[in-house]
Amino acid sequence: MMDENFFDSFHDPVIAGPMAESLISLKPTRPLTLMHVCGTHEHSLAKAGIRSMLPTGLRLVAGPGCPVCVCPASDISLAVQAASLPDVTLATFGDMFRVPSGETTLELLKARGADVRVVYSPLDALSIAMEDPDKEVVFMAVGFETTIAPIAAALRTVSVPNFSVITSLRLVPPALEFLLERSEGALDGFILPGHVSIVLGREGYSFLEDAGIPGVISGFEPVDMLQGILELARMVEAGPPFKTANLYRRVVTEEGNRKARELIESVFTVSDSNWRGIGTIPGSGLRLREEYSRFDAVEKMNLSPDPNAVDVMPGCICHKVILGEAESEDCPLFGTGCTPRMPVGPCMVSSEGTCRARYQYRQV
Numbered sequence: 001m002m003d004e005n006f007f008d009s010f011h012d013p014v015i016a017g018p019m020a021e022s023l024i025s026l027k028p029t030r031p032l033t034l035m036h037v038c039g040t041h042e043h044s045l046a047k048a049g050i051r052s053m054l055p056t057g058l059r060l061v062a063g064p065g066c067p068v069c070v071c072p073a074s075d076i077s078l079a080v081q082a083a084s085l086p087d088v089t090l091a092t093f094g095d096m097f098r099v100p101s102g103e104t105t106l107e108l109l110k111a112r113g114a115d116v117r118v119v120y121s122p123l124d125a126l127s128i129a130m131e132d133p134d135k136e137v138v139f140m141a142v143g144f145e146t147t148i149a150p151i152a153a154a155l156r157t158v159s160v161p162n163f164s165v166i167t168s169l170r171l172v173p174p175a176l177e178f179l180l181e182r183s184e185g186a187l188d189g190f191i192l193p194g195h196v197s198i199v200l201g202r203e204g205y206s207f208l209e210d211a212g213i214p215g216v217i218s219g220f221e222p223v224d225m226l227q228g229i230l231e232l233a234r235m236v237e238a239g240p241p242f243k244t245a246n247l248y249r250r251v252v253t254e255e256g257n258r259k260a261r262e263l264i265e266s267v268f269t270v271s272d273s274n275w276r277g278i279g280t281i282p283g284s285g286l287r288l289r290e291e292y293s294r295f296d297a298v299e300k301m302n303l304s305p306d307p308n309a310v311d312v313m314p315g316c317i318c319h320k321v322i323l324g325e326a327e328s329e330d331c332p333l334f335g336t337g338c339t340p341r342m343p344v345g346p347c348m349v350s351s352e353g354t355c356r357a358r359y360q361y362r363q364v
């Protein structure tokens with residue numbers, strides 16, 4: 001049986017203190033830029049104030065690790081269209097509620113009388129469909145590998161005709177490859193997302209080793225984050241060859257969750273995908289396989305994405321923030337014209353957004 005104090009140790013100041021001191025006293029021999037690609041990592045970093053401990057010469061930037069932040073306005077326009085139809089219930093995760101698509105949001109639509117509901121899982125949406133067979137229930141599915149597996153499981157089991165999905169699903173590895181190409185050597189290493197890695201396993205990052213870039217799979221507690229940054233900086237300084245380090249072995253295995261990947265592959269097929277404010281990343285999305293096309297809300301309800309949907313609102317630099325090319329604090333609207341109460345861009349809406357985390361914990 002696991003020691004009940006096991007998890008406490010990951011935010012134990014007695015353990016974190018010396019690690020923080022090691023981080024503060026690091027002296028990189030050249031400027032280093034490390035990137036994490038996980039909204040929960042950003043949240044943890046901001047909450048624990050870890051960026052304030054980074055030594056001179058070491059930058060830790062955020063990548064496109066928030067699935068809500070990278071969901072393009074054109075995908076949200078599909079959900080808005082569906083929710084505007086009579087006898088349709090639109091179900092989605094809470095953070096999608098307030099993300100803008102042009103002048104509107106799902107929240108505004110609900111205020112005007114549309115049946116828009118927040119759910120915590122695709123099975124919740126499925127339950128709504130089973131309880132109300134006279135209505136079409138459309139689930140707007142947004143997420144990375146970790147979220148995709150339960151969505152695939154729900155579609156494998158569904159037996160009601162009044163359930164369909166709008167898929168806005170994205171894969172992390174193609175995004176990392178895109179970032180590497182785009183950065184032209186400016187990124188020195190990745191802190192890899194703990195949750196997604198449960199599905200991919202350490203083996204899922206072999207392409208990083210081929211590209212000669214170091215990576216560490218990290219958990220989310222302060223000790224995890226400190227250890228991850230220290231280990232990654234150490235690997236960069238030591239130089240190639242690089243082997244992805246798994247520092248989250250309490251949940252991430254070498255091969256990951258093979259069953260989850262098979263489940264995903266049985267329901268979806270890989271496609272190119274548009275990332276909000278970034279553009280198309282080849283092979284980074286998923287669409288339903290032909291056998292599951294009956295669940296495709298876009299076909300079923302003849303929806304079409306709004307070609308004029310605006311991804312980047314005037315003054316917002318969210319797209320640069322999620323590419324690690326700007327900090328939230330560089331945005332002139334940060335904390336003034338854009339706050340969690342009155343967000344302008346998705347990075348301030350989503351609980352996994354970089355701007356939201358930086359704003360929420362800016363006093364720390």
Ligand code: SF4
Nearest residue numbers: 316318331338345355
């Ligand atoms: S602070 Fe708001 S407006 Fe500025 S980049 Fe972040 S989300 Fe966009």
